[in-house]
Amino acid sequence: MAFIPGSQVQSQGQQEREKGNVSFSDSLREIQGEYMMLGEIYEKQKSYAQGLSEVIRTMQTEVDTVIQIRPEAMPTPCRAAYVVSEGVVVVFDLHGGVASKPLYALPSDVIVSIIQECTPELQRLLSEKRRIESNKVKSMESVLNELKKAQFMFKSAKREEMGLEEEADSAPQAENQSAQAEKMEELAKEPAAEVPKSRNPFAFIGTFGKTGTQQSSTPNNAKKTPARQ
Numbered sequence: 001m002a003f004i005p006g007s008q009v010q011s012q013g014q015q016e017r018e019k020g021n022v023s024f025s026d027s028l029r030e031i032q033g034e035y036m037m038l039g040e041i042y043e044k045q046k047s048y049a050q051g052l053s054e055v056i057r058t059m060q061t062e063v064d065t066v067i068q069i070r071p072e073a074m075p076t077p078c079r080a081a082y083v084v085s086e087g088v089v090v091v092f093d094l095h096g097g098v099a100s101k102p103l104y105a106l107p108s109d110v111i112v113s114i115i116q117e118c119t120p121e122l123q124r125l126l127s128e129k130r131r132i133e134s135n136k137v138k139s140m141e142s143v144l145n146e147l148k149k150a151q152f153m154f155k156s157a158k159r160e161e162m163g164l165e166e167e168a169d170s171a172p173q174a175e176n177q178s179a180q181a182e183k184m185e186e187l188a189k190e191p192a193a194e195v196p197k198s199r200n201p202f203a204f205i206g207t208f209g210k211t212g213t214q215q216s217s218t219p220n221n222a223k224k225t226p227a228r229q
Contacts, residue, residue, distance in 0.1 A: 045108045052115055053104035056122075057087035063125035073117045075110050083118055 069081040087103045
């Protein structure tokens with residue numbers, strides 16, 4: 001059995017009261033201990049209530065719907081009760097009145113009862129949404145794969161088209177180069193033209209521009225020898 005300090009204090013106090021040995025100061029200390037333990041319990045209840053309310057609020061926000069609660073699950077008789085957005089509980093009483101409170105502000109036993117009512121419906125809604133979102137992902141994946149195939153085929157066709165264009169552009173250049181090479185070969189095969197040789201290698205153009213005329217060795221200013229009579 002778990003050790004509970006409060007139960008031990010209470011049992012000791014009862015034993016001491018039965019023996020008649022309990023003083024006024026001992027009773028005060030016992031009351032103070034009980035009050036401190038009760039305060040800790042309240043703090044835990046509050047913390048757990050806020051945690052449970054936050055979980056319900058998060059899941060309800062995900063499914064984005066109002067969850068109906070059976071009137072039998074509520075502490076007081078009512079016509080209908082719902083958990084709406086932000087984890088707020090709305091109750092319609094038997095007299096036509098409407099009251100709303102956050103889930104964490106309700107008593108702990110009511111919080112547990114409401115969560116037990118909400119859990120099956122939340123599970124069903126979340127499973128349904130998961131299937132819907134999963135189908136969306138599969139559809140997107142299928143479309144993406146088809147687009148990737150089309151993109152690959154487009155790129156392949158583009159590369160082939162560019163290759164044909166390069167071949168078409170390089171064909172005239174190859175023909176021109178071939179024609180130039182053939183012309184150079186024909187020029188190389190033709191015999192070189194012979195340069196005509198001069199008959200008189202020492203012939204030069206004289207004073208009067210006639211070939212072969214030699215200049216007289218006699219100076220122009222030389223005196224002629226008179227002829228003999």
